[in-house]
Amino acid sequence: MHLLCLGINHRTAPVELRERLAVPEKAVPEAGREILAAGGIDECVVLSTCNRVEVYAAGPEAFSPEIVASQLRGHIDPEGRNRLDEALYRHSDREALRHLCRVVSGLDSMVLGETEIFGQVKKAYAGALESGFTGRLLNPLFQKIFQVGKAVRNETGIQHGSTSIGSVAVDLAEKIFGRLSKSRVMILGAGEMARTVSQSLVSRGAQGILVSNRSYDRALDLAGRMNAEAIRFDDWSSRIVDTDIVVCSTSAPHVLLTPDMVEPTLRARKGRPLFVIDIAVPRDADAALHDLDGVYLYDIDHLEAIAEEARVRRRHQLEDCEKLIENQIAEIAASRPEFSTFSL
Amino acid sequence: MNWSTAHTHLLVSTIFFGGGFLFAVLGLRSGKSRPTLRNLVVMGAGFLFQTLFLMAQGRLHGSCPITCVPEILIFVAWSMVLLYFVIGGGYRLSLLGVFTSPLVFLLQLFALLPGRLPTVATVRDGPVDYWVELHATVSLLSYGAFALAAVAGVMYLVQERLLSRRDIKTLFYQLPPINSLATAIFRLSLFGFIVLTIGLVSAFFMNEMPGPLKLVLICIVWLVYGALLLLQARRGLAPRTTAWAAALVFLLPLATLWVVGRR
Numbered sequence: 001m002h003l004l005c006l007g008i009n010h011r012t013a014p015v016e017l018r019e020r021l022a023v024p025e026k027a028v029p030e031a032g033r034e035i036l037a038a039g040g041i042d043e044c045v046v047l048s049t050c051n052r053v054e055v056y057a058a059g060p061e062a063f064s065p066e067i068v069a070s071q072l073r074g075h076i077d078p079e080g081r082n083r084l085d086e087a088l089y090r091h092s093d094r095e096a097l098r099h100l101c102r103v104v105s106g107l108d109s110m111v112l113g114e115t116e117i118f119g120q121v122k123k124a125y126a127g128a129l130e131s132g133f134t135g136r137l138l139n140p141l142f143q144k145i146f147q148v149g150k151a152v153r154n155e156t157g158i159q160h161g162s163t164s165i166g167s168v169a170v171d172l173a174e175k176i177f178g179r180l181s182k183s184r185v186m187i188l189g190a191g192e193m194a195r196t197v198s199q200s201l202v203s204r205g206a207q208g209i210l211v212s213n214r215s216y217d218r219a220l221d222l223a224g225r226m227n228a229e230a231i232r233f234d235d236w237s238s239r240i241v242d243t244d245i246v247v248c249s250t251s252a253p254h255v256l257l258t259p260d261m262v263e264p265t266l267r268a269r270k271g272r273p274l275f276v277i278d279i280a281v282p283r284d285a286d287a288a289l290h291d292l293d294g295v296y297l298y299d300i301d302h303l304e305a306i307a308e309e310a311r312v313r314r315r316h317q318l319e320d321c322e323k324l325i326e327n328q329i330a331e332i333a334a335s336r337p338e339f340s341t342f343s344l
Numbered sequence: 345m346n347w348s349t350a351h352t353h354l355l356v357s358t359i360f361f362g363g364g365f366l367f368a369v370l371g372l373r374s375g376k377s378r379p380t381l382r383n384l385v386v387m388g389a390g391f392l393f394q395t396l397f398l399m400a401q402g403r404l405h406g407s408c409p410i411t412c413v414p415e416i417l418i419f420v421a422w423s424m425v426l427l428y429f430v431i432g433g434g435y436r437l438s439l440l441g442v443f444t445s446p447l448v449f450l451l452q453l454f455a456l457l458p459g460r461l462p463t464v465a466t467v468r469d470g471p472v473d474y475w476v477e478l479h480a481t482v483s484l485l486s487y488g489a490f491a492l493a494a495v496a497g498v499m500y501l502v503q504e505r506l507l508s509r510r511d512i513k514t515l516f517y518q519l520p521p522i523n524s525l526a527t528a529i530f531r532l533s534l535f536g537f538i539v540l541t542i543g544l545v546s547a548f549f550m551n552e553m554p555g556p557l558k559l560v561l562i563c564i565v566w567l568v569y570g571a572l573l574l575l576q577a578r579r580g581l582a583p584r585t586t587a588w589a590a591a592l593v594f595l596l597p598l599a600t601l602w603v604v605g606r607r
Contacts, residue, residue, distance in 0.1 A: 161517065171517075176507065178521035270580030273522065293582050296507050306512045 001137045001338040002061065005096035006068045006088060007047070007054030010110050013087035020076045021084065023048040028124070031071075032133045038067045043138045045128040047103075049120050051110055056100060058137040060338075065090045093341045094329065097141075101325045104145050105152035106159070112314045113158035118149050140336065148328045155324060158317045161310025165193075165303045166200040168310075169277045172298060173245055174204065176275050181205040184242055187228075188256065189249035190218040193279045195225075197247050202226055210243070212236040214250070241265040245275045248284035257285040259292055266294065279303070350400035351461070354418070357393035358452040360386050365445040387445065391425045394452075398422060404462075408477050410484060412462055414455030416601060419481075421448040423488020424495075427532065443495045475550040483543035483562065487597045489536030490569065490590075493529050497590035500525040504584055526583040529590045530576055537569045561600040568593055 008018060023031045028046050035044045035055060040063035045056045055068050069088060073081045091099045099108070104121045106113045125142045128134045134142070153159055162168040170180075177183045185206050187198050190213040198209065209228035213219035216232055223230035231239065240246070240262060248257060262274065271294060278285040278299040290297040333342035364386035398419065401409030409415050428444055455461060503519040506512065520528075544562055547554050554562075572589055575581045581589075 157514075160514065168512075172507075172512070175503070175516065175519075175521050176523060178524045267580070271526070271583045271586070273583075290508070293584060298510065302510050306510075309512070 001141075001341055002059055002063065003093055003096040003137075003141070003341070004041075004057045004063070004065055004068065005054060005091040005099050006057070006065055006072070007052055008084065008087045008089070009052035009054070009108065012089060013083070017080060017083050017087060018051070018053060020080050021053045021072065022050075023053060023075075025127075028127055029131045029133075031075075032128060032131055034074075035068055035071050036133060038071055040064070040067050043128075043134045044068075045125055045134060045138060045142070047121060047124040049117065052103070052108075054103070056096070056138070058141070060137070065092070094333075094344070097329055097332065097342050098325060100145055101148045101152075101328065104149035105321060105325065107152075107318065107321055107325075111163055112311065112318070113160075113163075115153070115159060118146075118153075121149075122146065137338065141332070141339070144328075144332045144335070148325060148332075151328060152321050152324055156317050156320045158314055158321050160317075161306075161313055163307050163311050163314070165279065165300065165307055166196045168303045168306045169197050169247075169279075169298070170200045170204050172296075172306075173201065173206075173275055173277075176273050176296065177244055179205060180245075181207055183244040184208040184210070185245045185247065186210045186212065186236060186239060186243045187222070187247045187249070188212055188236060188284060189247075189251070189280065190215070190222040191249055191251070194247055194249035195222060197249070197277060197279060198222075198226060198228075201245065201247075206245070210236070210239060214252075237261055240274075241268050243274070244272065245277065246285075248276065248278040249280050250284055251280070252284060253282060255284065255286045257289065259286060259288050262289060262292060262295060266292065269294070277303070350397050350404070351456075353393045353397040353400065354452060354456060354461075357390045357397060358449060358456060360390035360393065361445045361449040361452065364390065365449055383445075387425060387428065390445075390448070391422070391429070394418065394422045394425065401462075408481050410480050412460075413601075414457075414460040415462070416484060417451040418455050419484045420488050420491060420601070421451040423485045424448060424491050427489055427492050427535075443499055444492065447491065447495065473551045475546050476552075479543050479546040479550060479554075481543075482539050482546070486536040486540035486543060487601065489532045489539065490565075490594050490597050493532035493536065493590045494594035496525050496528045496532060497587040497594075500529065500583065500587035501591065504587070522583065526586065529583075529586055530573070533569055533573055533576075533590060537566070537573055540566050540569070565597050565600060568596060 008021060010018070023046055028048065031046050032044055035041060035046070035057060040059060041057045042059040044058070047054045047056070055072070057063070057068055069090075072088070073084060076084060102108045104118055106115060106117050109117050125134065129139065162171045173180060173183065180201060183206055185198065185201055185208065187194050187209065190211060202209070209223075209226055210231050211219045211223040211226070211228050212231045212233050212235070213222070214233050216230065219230040222228070246257065250256065257276065273294045273296060276285050276289055276295065276297040278297060281300060283299055285297055285299070287297065289295050329342060333339050364383050367382050367386065398409050401415060405411055410419050424444060425448060499519060500522055503516065503522050503525065506516045506519075507522065540562070544566055547559065547562070553559070572586070572593060576586055
């Protein structure tokens with residue numbers, strides 16, 4: 001069996017080129033049909049995400065990458081074709097398999113170790129299977145590939161920790177309150193960061209969300225998007241006692257949330273913790289809040305430091321992942337006679 | 345079943361708990377694996393052999409196997425593991441095994457010291473008094489619950505310290521949420537208190553009442569945990585204070601175990 005991988009990704013091509021080559025979900029079957037119709041290739045899978053467009057093609061005999069390359073070129077204008085040629089990478093047999101293993105494991109992703117790509121590859125394969133573009137070569141191979149992805153995920157620390165401020169904040173909230181479905185959230189400010197963090201909280205089940213902003217209209221707008229309640233800026237401090245998580249993201253030039261406001265509510269909270277996520281610059285919350293019993297304050301620097309630490313930890317795991325992938329490739333090569341082309 | 349078989353069961357059980365502890369610590373240190381499922385299997389196997397040991401000793405004595413300190417310790421350890429499985433959910437699917445298994449391992453190791461475990465049946469004055477059996481069993485079960493509450497208290501303090509110091513590393517992600525731990529401490533203390541109450545009440549139905557020292561010690565433990573629960577329920581004791589209390593107050597039942605476990 002011969003395997004070819006041909007494509008562009010976030011490292012080799014800017015977004016302008018990637019978006020021009022991107023294959024919309026509905027057009028994937030057509031793209032696959034064109035590649036197979038060109039001849040010489042028996043099976044193929046087209047993977048198109050925001051960070052990559054790749055074609056995995058297979059056949060019993062060796063074939064020229066140009067068959068696929070010319071198909072891709074046909075999808076963009078002449079000016080883009082030159083740029084595409086520069087950005088296009090070609091891997092064959094063992095290299096192609098290694099690349100696919102790295103992709104499915106999140107090692108080739110923009111955010112190292114991210115898990116979304118695993119689902120995207122699965123979806124691309126399922127589409128190809130449904131369209132009849134895969135058969136005796138790629139079907140067993142992709143099953144093995146998914147096992148590799150799972151092994152990398154389970155046996156290494158490549159996915160440990162959160163690497164973005166929003167997900168770090170949500171992880172911390174979950175480590176304080178457990179499931180967020182019973183947590184009450186207050187969002188101060190209605191800017192982009194407030195929206196990002198609150199959407200992360202909502203995606204993990206947070207309910208009972210209050211939004212407050214100097215401009216009440218903007219508060220109403222954000223609240224409307226999240227099925228939340230908007231409150232006047234003069235009223236937010238009186239609602240602190242019932243709140244579990246406060247997301248501070250206003251552009252106020254001075255501190256808004258102080259120990260004097262929170263301390264009197266501690267008794268009424270009956271030991272319920274208060275988690276303050278301060279992503280505003282200048283900061284909205286007084287640093288002394290963190291000294292209060294049961295109050296945990298994390299500002300943007302704390303969150304960024306945690307995210308960076310996770311990124312560093314993931315980078316340290318790369319070597320282990322690569323070793324694991326090499327072992328898995330050797331096992332795949334030995335598992336079936338037609339996979340012998342993947343051996344060293 | 346003879347002594348050597350029972351002894352082997354205990355030894356195998358102890359090895360499982362020791363192994364579980366080791367696996368979990370290694371997993372934690374490397375930060376590469378999730379110790380949860382493996383821990384659960386090892387704890388389950390340890391529990392199975394623990395139960396087999398207690399059954400063998402029960403048959404030997406013809407009553408609940410709590411005739412001496414080593415047997416009492418094993419019974420308390422068994423109660424802890426039983427509760428560990430009963431509590432379930434987020435509490436179990438965590439590092440509870442890491443924090444529970446060393447305690448169980450040490451308790452059993454102590455019991456395994458040569459010459460400690462009885463090889464012959466305890467001589468009884470008369471027929472089995474089932475109120476005595478109930479009293480002793482449920483009292484020790486409550487001690488198991490208090491022990492687990494203490495373990496949860498230590499876990500809470502560790503997690504809370506990591507949060508306060510903003511030391512967000514592997515251990516932080518492995519530990520359960522502090523709210524879940526606070527709930528577990530309360531529930532375990534409450535369960536232990538209810539079971540101890542049953543033990544205390546059953547003492548008054550025994551053919552022969554326990555000695556005054558034993559009765560006073562049980563009452564002290566009962567009162568202390570009762571006061572702690574009342575403070576939590578009525579005044580909203582700070583979770584950190586509750587966790588400290590659960591961890592420290594357990595020293596009291598632990599210190600009185602020798603007396604309370606006796607028939």
